Amino acid sequence: MSVIKKGFEAAMVGGKGSRFFTLQTDVPVDVVLAHGVDGIQSVEQHDWWDFNPAPHLVCLGEDCPSCALGNEAKVKSYLGVITKEQEVKYFPVAISIVQQLEKNEKAVGDLTGRVFRFEKTGSGLKTRYTAISMGKKLDVSKFVLPDLEELLGPMTVEAQLAKLNEAGIDTTTIKGAAKKGAKKKAPAPIPTEDGKAPWEDAEEVVEGIDGWATM
Numbered sequence: 290m291s292v293i294k295k296g297f298e299a300a301m302v303g304g305k306g307s308r309f310f311t312l313q314t315d316v317p318v319d320v321v322l323a324h325g326v327d328g329i330q331s332v333e334q335h336d337w338w339d340f341n342p343a344p345h346l347v348c349l350g351e352d353c354p355s356c357a358l359g360n361e362a363k364v365k366s367y368l369g370v371i372t373k374e375q376e377v378k379y380f381p382v383a384i385s386i387v388q389q390l391e392k393n394e395k396a397v398g399d400l401t402g403r404v405f406r407f408e409k410t411g412s413g414l415k416t417r418y419t420a421i422s423m424g425k426k427l428d429v430s431k432f433v434l435p436d437l438e439e440l441l442g443p444m445t446v447e448a449q450l451a452k453l454n455e456a457g458i459d460t461t462t463i464k465g466a467a468k469k470g471a472k473k474k475a476p477a478p479i480p481t482e483d484g485k486a487p488w489e490d491a492e493e494v495v496e497g498i499d500g501w502a503t504m
Contacts, residue, residue: 308440310370310378312418317408321427323369323377323434325399326391330379330437333362340456346449347441354449357463369434377432379440380407382418389420402426 312318333348335355346355348362356362366387367379382390386407394400404423411417443449453460 308378308435310372310380312407312409314409314412317406319404319406319423320370320372320380321429322390322400322403322405323371323429323432325401326387326394328401329366329368329382329387329390331364331366332437332441334365334441335360335362337453337456337458340458342456344452344456344458345441346452347438347444349444349446349449352446354446354453354460354463358453358458358460367437371429371432375432377434379434379437386418386420389418393420393422397422402429 310320335344335346335348335353337344337346337355337360348356350356353362366382366384368382368386368390369377370380371377390400390405393403397403404425404427406419406421406423408419408421409416410419438444443452450460450463
């Protein structure tokens with residue numbers, strides 16, 4: 290059974306070489322949406338920020354090792370996008386972005402293929418995200434999103450315990466089924482070139498997307 294849920298309601302529950310796409314502060318980026326709001330995938334995830342490297346583990350529900358250790362899971366939502374380099378990636382989006390996309394979709398219909406400019410400003414509690422439609426649309430039918438569940442793994446108790454142990458997290462206090470594989474704590478170890486996006490001069494609707502790399 291998949292732990293990933295899709296759509297607007299699921300997202301509203303929570304608050305390089307990589308297959309994930311992130312924003313830098315005050316650096317607006319244009320991307321093409323691989324799907325509409327209904328295609329946004331959401332999952333409860335544990336982040337262990339006090340450790341380096343920090344494990345990021347999907348909540349397994351019953352017998353979840355991170356839950357047993359008192360780490361609170363938070364809802365993370367992922368939007369499929371296509372970058373100007375024609376790379377298909379997942380963009381972890383804040384609730385505010387999901388809400389802005391929902392508002393746009395109600396106004397113009399399905400956002401699949403729409404070009405959006407995303408920007409992050411501020412920091413801490415003053416962090417703000419904006420999603421602005423660029424008024425252009427492309428055919429993205431040839432692009433296929435990778436399996437998000439595979440990218441977010443591991444998905445078993447034993448594999449997640451191994452990740453926690455590698456990070457130096459004490460798992461010896463875990464009881465029940467999640468206890469198997471627990472170990473004592475070990476010492477914790479310590480963009481592309483600028484240029485126009487290939488769709489900047491596109492018309493409102495473009496029949497094909499071939500030739501991006503040479504534009």
